[in-house]
Amino acid sequence: MTALMKVIDPGLHTTIQDLGRHGYQEFGIGPSGPMDPWAFKLANLLAGNNQKEAVLEITMVGPTVLFMENTVISLAGANLSPTIDGKKVMMWQSIYVKKGQELRFGKPKHGARSYLAIAGGIQTDKILGSRATNVRAVLGGVDGEALNSRDEVPGIVLKDSILKKRGGKHLSHSLRAYYRPHQIVRVIPDEQAAFFTQDSQEDFYNETFKITAQSDRMGYRLEGKGLERKKDGEILSDAVAFGSIQVPRGGAPIILMADRQTTGGYPKIGTIISHDLWRVAQLLPGQTITFEKTTLEEAHRCLEAEANVCKVLEMAIKQR
Amino acid sequence: MYPSFSLVGDRAIRMTFAREMSEQINADIRRTFHELKNKEQYPYIEEMIPGYTTLTVFYDPLIVQGINQMKTELMKAQKTHKEEFLTYRKITLPVLYGGDKGPDLSSVADYHNLNEEEVIHRHTSREYLVYMMGFAPGFPYLGGMDEGIATPRLKNPRRKVEQGSVGIAGKQTGVYSLTSPGGWQIIGRTPVSLFNKDEEVPSLLRSGDRLTFQSISQAEFDKIIHQDKKGIFEPRIEWKNDEGRKDDQDGEKKN
Numbered sequence: 105m106t107a108l109m110k111v112i113d114p115g116l117h118t119t120i121q122d123l124g125r126h127g128y129q130e131f132g133i134g135p136s137g138p139m140d141p142w143a144f145k146l147a148n149l150l151a152g153n154n155q156k157e158a159v160l161e162i163t164m165v166g167p168t169v170l171f172m173e174n175t176v177i178s179l180a181g182a183n184l185s186p187t188i189d190g191k192k193v194m195m196w197q198s199i200y201v202k203k204g205q206e207l208r209f210g211k212p213k214h215g216a217r218s219y220l221a222i223a224g225g226i227q228t229d230k231i232l233g234s235r236a237t238n239v240r241a242v243l244g245g246v247d248g249e250a251l252n253s254r255d256e257v258p259g260i261v262l263k264d265s266i267l268k269k270r271g272g273k274h275l276s277h278s279l280r281a282y283y284r285p286h287q288i289v290r291v292i293p294d295e296q297a298a299f300f301t302q303d304s305q306e307d308f309y310n311e312t313f314k315i316t317a318q319s320d321r322m323g324y325r326l327e328g329k330g331l332e333r334k335k336d337g338e339i340l341s342d343a344v345a346f347g348s349i350q351v352p353r354g355g356a357p358i359i360l361m362a363d364r365q366t367t368g369g370y371p372k373i374g375t376i377i378s379h380d381l382w383r384v385a386q387l388l389p390g391q392t393i394t395f396e397k398t399t400l401e402e403a404h405r406c407l408e409a410e411a412n413v414c415k416v417l418e419m420a421i422k423q424r
Numbered sequence: 425m426y427p428s429f430s431l432v433g434d435r436a437i438r439m440t441f442a443r444e445m446s447e448q449i450n451a452d453i454r455r456t457f458h459e460l461k462n463k464e465q466y467p468y469i470e471e472m473i474p475g476y477t478t479l480t481v482f483y484d485p486l487i488v489q490g491i492n493q494m495k496t497e498l499m500k501a502q503k504t505h506k507e508e509f510l511t512y513r514k515i516t517l518p519v520l521y522g523g524d525k526g527p528d529l530s531s532v533a534d535y536h537n538l539n540e541e542e543v544i545h546r547h548t549s550r551e552y553l554v555y556m557m558g559f560a561p562g563f564p565y566l567g568g569m570d571e572g573i574a575t576p577r578l579k580n581p582r583r584k585v586e587q588g589s590v591g592i593a594g595k596q597t598g599v600y601s602l603t604s605p606g607g608w609q610i611i612g613r614t615p616v617s618l619f620n621k622d623e624e625v626p627s628l629l630r631s632g633d634r635l636t637f638q639s640i641s642q643a644e645f646d647k648i649i650h651q652d653k654k655g656i657f658e659p660r661i662e663w664k665n666d667e668g669r670k671d672d673q674d675g676e677k678k679n
Binding site: 126129130131132231242243340346348372375377378403411 | 430431432433434436445470471472474475477478480482486556557558560561565619621625626627630631
């Protein structure tokens with residue numbers, strides 16, 4: 105394995121993520137993986153990879169990295185003002201970079217999380233089948249941590265003739281995501297919603313909630329009209345999912361995100377549909393969210409459409 | 425009507441087996457869990473998380489042939505093997521009680537007007553059922569503690585509780601599988617790792633195991649922690665089936 109990038113400055117919280125460490129939740133080990141699965145997939149496809157390769161997930165304040173080999177990178181997700189050797193580069197495209205060039209980020213413009221893929225994918229060691237970083241359990245990434253200065257990110261050295269073909273791919277504007285400061289996300293109600301009063305169940309879908317500063321890869325704490333319990337007592341702990349919205353006794357909802365625990369003891373009012381998770385992942389503290397009730401059928405239609413777009417895109421990128 | 429189905433978003437379905445937790449329900453959940461582990465028969469199942477009264481099945485929506493078809497198959501799986509005896513593992517976990525490894529042992533003893541030896545005796549004489557795993561990698565939710573040593577959580581949680589710490593929180597007892605903040609009353613520590621990322625099965629415990637604690641000396645603790653770090657310590661694990669257990673339960677009912 106060859107070091108493709110060297111970390112000069114790690115930024116706020118830059119982690120290596122692949123699709124996640126699946127199959128170990130029965131032992132209490134959460135999957136982790138990307139917060140914004142859509143931008144993650146697009147970053148990989150643009151770099152000419154399959155959808156599952158490990159990439160860098162960059163949070164708000166980006167890192168500075170030095171390229172140690174010629175390669176192709178792609179950037180998808182939040183626009184954190186990337187530059188290469190001081191020259192501005194565009195989001196949603198693949199770029200041929202030369203050994204010795206330096207990638208930096210500046211002011212966050214839109215969104216919270218950016219994905220940097222490299223051709224061939226990041227090749228750190230797999231732990232329990234995955235390279236995804238889980239900081240709390242000290243798994244994946246480099247030594248189970250977010251990137252630190254002087255870390256080297258290993259990858260595959262590809263021939264320049266291959267790299268030149270992979271560079272310069274742009275994603276059509278219609279497929280790019282736009283990150284607005286207010287998002288409407290769709291929710292499949294949970295039967296545990298019955299723990300809340302009728303008024304609170306309605307409030308949940310009518311009120312606007314604010315993302316608080318206590319929001320990270322584990323979960324987003326929301327601020328807004330408190331949700332009241334109809335009955336006393338807690339649920340018996342059970343499984344939660346990515347996007348599940350649990351409500352502790354205080355009444356302020358928490359959206360469970362990529363580094364969530366596998367189980368929880370607070371009632372869940374519902375779970376955000378997979379297709380809309382990117383909207384949450386790209387919200388910043390202080391920005392707002394509202395919830396809309398939807399059905400399983402609609403959620404599955406969205407996922408099928410998403411998978412079809414990826415398939416078409418993968419073919420288009422490989423053919424050109 | 426049990427089991428009932430409910431949705432946890434668009435990739436998971438929750439089967440609820442009962443309103444209250446019990447050993448019988450835990451066994452039913454475990455039977456269904458094992459049946460559904462058959463990958464060839466249920467290709468759409470990605471993974472499952474057993475809970476106290478639930479089994480949550482994570483599925484691939486792009487593979488599943490309609491949600492109703494899936495429910496029918498899950499229902500059928502739940503009925504299969506219902507009469508068979510289940511095998512389970514009985515695991516003995518060595519614990520050094522008290523001292524700096526169990527700083528709250530004396531306050532737990534004081535709380536119940538017991539001496540420390542009596543608390544240790546009560547804690548080591550029960551067999552605990554691992555009802556479910558969760559909260560952290562390798563962390564077991566245990567049932568079956570002697571209520572005579574039930575003690576409220578600490579008023580001020582600790583910033584750091586060492587991995588392996590054995591604690592009491594209300595009527596629950598448990599073992600911290602990772603070093604983390606926590607508010608449980610810490611009465612001892614096991615030198616055995618509950619979570620090991622380098623093992624193919626990274627968790628010592630799994631849902632359905634029976635656990636007993638065995639009091640050990642400082643010297644034994646030091647020896648085991650050394651062996652555990654080298655990966656050569658094997659805790660005592662016995663395989664049993666619940667045939668005998670079922671007779672016991674029938675006996676209880678008659679009384």
